[in-house]
Amino acid sequence: RPRALSGIQPTAGSFHLGNYLGAVRQYVALQESHDAFYMVVDLHAITVPQDPAELRANTRLAAAQLLAAGLDPDRCTLFIQSHVPEHAQLGWVMNCLTGFGEASRMTQFKDKSAKQGADRATVGLFTYPILQVADILLYQANEVPVGEDQRQHIELTRDLAERFNGRFGDTFTVPKPYIVKETGKIYDLQDPTIKMSKSASTPKGLINLLDEPKVTAKKVKSAVTDTDTVIRFDPENKAGVSNLLTILSTLSGTSIADLEKSYEGKMYGALKTDLAEVMVDFVTPFRARTQEYLDDPETLDSILAKGAEKARAVAAETLAQTYDRMGFLPAK
Ligand code: ATP
Ligand code: MG
Helix, strand or coil: CCEEEEEECCCCCCCEHHHHHHHHHHHHHHHHHCEEEEEECHHHHCCCCCCHHHHHHHHHHHHHHHHHHCCCCCCEEEEEHHHCCHHHHHHHHHHCCCCHHHHHCCHHHHHHHHHHCCCCCCHHHHHHHHHHHHHHHHCCCCEEECCHHHHHHHHHHHHHHHHHHHHHCCCCCCCEEECCCCCCCCECCCCCCCECCCCCCCHHHCCECCCCHHHHHHHHHCCCCCCCCCCCCCCCCCHHHHHHHHHHHHHHCCCHHHHHHHCCCCCHHHHHHHHHHHHHHHHHHHHHHHHHHHCCHHHHHHHHHHHHHHHHHHHHHHHHHHHHHHCCCCCC
């Protein structure tokens, strides 16, 4: 079985619809075909300031949401990044293999540090793509399910794997991004030219999966469209409508072509009403399942403990081999 690996940040409050359609949905699907490792990346979360109590709560909340979305601990390995110390250890090795200029070209850092102001941005935020390289290479992952915004980081991972292998001998599997074309980039409902993100400009543009279903329906109904009236998939000229069609198509399992046909002669309001209904049907059981896991933290923590144990066995082997290849003197 090929290996899959991915990680998601313990975001305050809730995953958003972009996280789910761009990434988590694929995590669930790949459990069936892959030896899959998924983690809540708390080490990545601290690249921006975090309140300790909130970080702890958000980490459990993220794990609960992954389970609620359909991850099955008997079919995949689900764990918390900081439970496996090898991530930080291989991260350092990868830092020492990356050029400063190479790291400086990462557009995610440019975007995020611009938002925060250059003096506030940490060195950790600068090197987080390199920690991500270590995350992936530790598990010898073949495929990495992510959204479009992560493509450049997977490219960096491939470069560093090849660099290490070339210098020290075959050690790492060179991974491929697994990005679903249709849902790799879900757009902000208020500004359909930018990606939906937790750092959205306005809360109305961002669908949080754990919002009150009523709030979600309202956000869908106030989504920005255009002054035309035709319901047609045309991302270039009709970004808002196309985004709504993508979301509806994915959640309902109806093709975009069929949706276009069924909305012939209808107004945008009809599309929004249907999407609001499909969204509410999706988030209502999701919220309930998430709450069930949160209500039973002992079960949740024991799932995560087992996951960390399974993950560590793989990670420790890769790290030991890496240290050996590089010439670190063994401790014994
Ligand atoms: P931030 O904006 O702070 O980076 P985020 O919303 O991207 O936060 P992450 O935890 O960084 O959240 O992302 C988790 C996964 O969700 C990643 O694989 C990422 O590519 C994917 N993802 C995030 N936003 C979108 C989006 N709008 N469309 C599709 N996939 C997305
Ligand atoms: Mg992100």
